[in-house]
Amino acid sequence: xxxTSEAPAAFRHAAARPGPLRLIGEAIxxxxxxxxxxxxxxxxxxxxxxxxxxxxxxxxxxDPLLQMGVYVVFVSLILSxxxxxxxxxxLSAILPWKWxxxxxxxxxGSVVSQEKLIKQIQFPKLVLPVAATTAGVVGFxxxxxxxxxxMLLYPHRISVFMLLVPAIALVQYVFTLGMALLVAxxxxxxxxxxxxxRHVLRLWFYxxxxxxxxxxxDASSTFQSNPVLRTVAHANPFAVLFxxxxxxxxxxxxxxxxxxDFQSLVLLLAASVLLVAFSAIVFKRLEPTFAxxx
Amino acid sequence: xxxxxxxxxxASSPLAIDATDLxxxxxxxxxxxxxxxxxxxxxxxxxxxxxxxxxxxxxFDLVRGESLAVIxxxxxxxxxxxxxxxxxxxxxxxxxxxxGHVSSLLTLGAGFDQELSGRENILLAGAFMGLDDGLxxxxxxxxxxxxxxxxxxxxxxxTYSSGMRARLGxxxxxxxxxxxxLLDEVLATGDAEFREKSKARVIxxxxxxxxxxxxxxxxxxxEEYCNRAILLEKGRVIVEGNPSExxxxxxxxxxxxxxxxxxxxGSAGL
Numbered sequence: 266x267x268x269t270s271e272a273p274a275a276f277r278h279a280a281a282r283p284g285p286l287r288l289i290g291e292a293i294x295x296x297x298x299x300x301x302x303x304x305x306x307x308x309x310x311x312x313x314x315x316x317x318x319x320x321x322x323x324x325x326x327x328d329p330l331l332q333m334g335v336y337v338v339f340v341s342l343i344l345s346x347x348x349x350x351x352x353x354x355x356l357s358a359i360l361p362w363k364w365x366x367x368x369x370x371x372x373x374g375s376v377v378s379q380e381k382l383i384k385q386i387q388f389p390k391l392v393l394p395v396a397a398t399t400a401g402v403v404g405f406x407x408x409x410x411x412x413x414x415x416m417l418l419y420p421h422r423i424s425v426f427m428l429l430v431p432a433i434a435l436v437q438y439v440f441t442l443g444m445a446l447l448v449a450x451x452x453x454x455x456x457x458x459x460x461x462x463r464h465v466l467r468l469w470f471y472x473x474x475x476x477x478x479x480x481x482x483d484a485s486s487t488f489q490s491n492p493v494l495r496t497v498a499h500a501n502p503f504a505v506l507f508x509x510x511x512x513x514x515x516x517x518x519x520x521x522x523x524x525x526d527f528q529s530l531v532l533l534l535a536a537s538v539l540l541v542a543f544s545a546i547v548f549k550r551l552e553p554t555f556a557x558x559x
Numbered sequence: 560x561x562x563x564x565x566x567x568x569x570a571s572s573p574l575a576i577d578a579t580d581l582x583x584x585x586x587x588x589x590x591x592x593x594x595x596x597x598x599x600x601x602x603x604x605x606x607x608x609x610x611x612x613x614x615x616x617x618x619f620d621l622v623r624g625e626s627l628a629v630i631x632x633x634x635x636x637x638x639x640x641x642x643x644x645x646x647x648x649x650x651x652x653x654x655x656x657x658x659g660h661v662s663s664l665l666t667l668g669a670g671f672d673q674e675l676s677g678r679e680n681i682l683l684a685g686a687f688m689g690l691d692d693g694l695x696x697x698x699x700x701x702x703x704x705x706x707x708x709x710x711x712x713x714x715x716x717x718t719y720s721s722g723m724r725a726r727l728g729x730x731x732x733x734x735x736x737x738x739x740x741l742l743d744e745v746l747a748t749g750d751a752e753f754r755e756k757s758k759a760r761v762i763x764x765x766x767x768x769x770x771x772x773x774x775x776x777x778x779x780x781x782e783e784y785c786n787r788a789i790l791l792e793k794g795r796v797i798v799e800g801n802p803s804e805x806x807x808x809x810x811x812x813x814x815x816x817x818x819x820x821x822x823x824x825g826s827a828g829l
Contacts, residue, residue: 275656275657275658275659276646276656276657277654277655277656277657278643278646278649278650278654278655278656278657299686299689301686301692302683302686302687305679305682305683305686306683309672309674309675309679309683312674312675313672313674313675379670381670382670382687383647384642384647385647385663385670386645386647386663386670386687386688387645387646387647387661387663388687388688388689553648553649556642556647556648557585557648
């Protein structure tokens, strides 16, 4: 064990509080040295989600389609909002949202669910939310299969801009990671965060331009007369993400896909990196107390 | 009785564990499973929760090759001490220095995943313990053999009996030879046959390890296999030294507590 272990061979623990930069360094080292553990956890997570249901991985493809069907019936048939190619319009928002919301709920429970282990073995707890967030990517990738299927129904919307989806997804991943570390740590102290989170997520989805376009909101009289509200709505990370995905997958109702707003995306990426750093500091600061509180 | 006692180690060898003035404080505010509403309430109420010291002013060292027993009544802080030595809990005051790889056999099979197979659980447990993956893969056959799982090794863990699960946990935890071994009442798992088998394995490890800290209620074991003992009560070291003396003090104190309790019950008219 001595020569081949990934865990430190010796340690000295005293009642000291390391500074924020040191904590970020430790966080990076935690993940770097335990890459394999993260990989095993991701694999286990994927396997479990597939094994849990009778249809297995097929469910991952069906689920976004069914959700899309619900919204298509609701919005275009019942509310009779006439947006051309609405299934594609809505699917380009459902897929990233499903990824975000499921990653966040999984991450919220990731530390708490390993309660027993945390009291038994010393390991970097950071791997738990990181693995939960990373496993969520696989669900998103599966979601691209039904997206490809739906795209074939609207061939005039197929464009090279689709190749930008991974870049937008990267921004989303960083943002999700920052949120995930935060909720995973806080959930240790407030076990009902999961319930709160469910409602926050639902509200967040409907307030973000998922079922409607940002331009629809901008045109509304409330937004015309209230610039503060308008600024807040545009600062919503998911306003940027949904609009970007929609730009490259769907385009405009009357026009084909186009380049996303790169400036907003870069700004969001920078803010997300800061969020990850902040969350990592909070997580590392709280980590030593997990074994006591759980 | 003294046949198996490891030979005393010369004082010149380096320390495996050096604990100085160790204290672990629990703030009871968060240790109770709180909800947002409760803690918001607490935040605004004046009566701040009393801090609770699970350990206080604990100093001791472990010389390489030594086997140290930690005994004491329930709630004395024995398990907390092992958690600090394993690096799971950070001390609130004082310091602990550990040189060498620590393996903690606290409760077995804690990190098992019910959906994964036995083999996958071995790899996952190894990764949690921070073991090199190549090494763990090499160890798999011997773990499977020791745990006596046969073809079940590739079946999901949820199909295992509790005995099989305990055997697998024990086999994984003892598959590596650590420098410092932390044991917390591991001898009480499984059926009689496996208990014998596991006891033999622990004795093997005790002989091979460079240092052992053992928490147990088995006083015979303490006198037989340990060359030093600490008596903990209410988080403080009461006595430290020769196992048989420490055990004697522990017995006396337990008898006193028992008598006290009996007297209290008697005076309450029961």
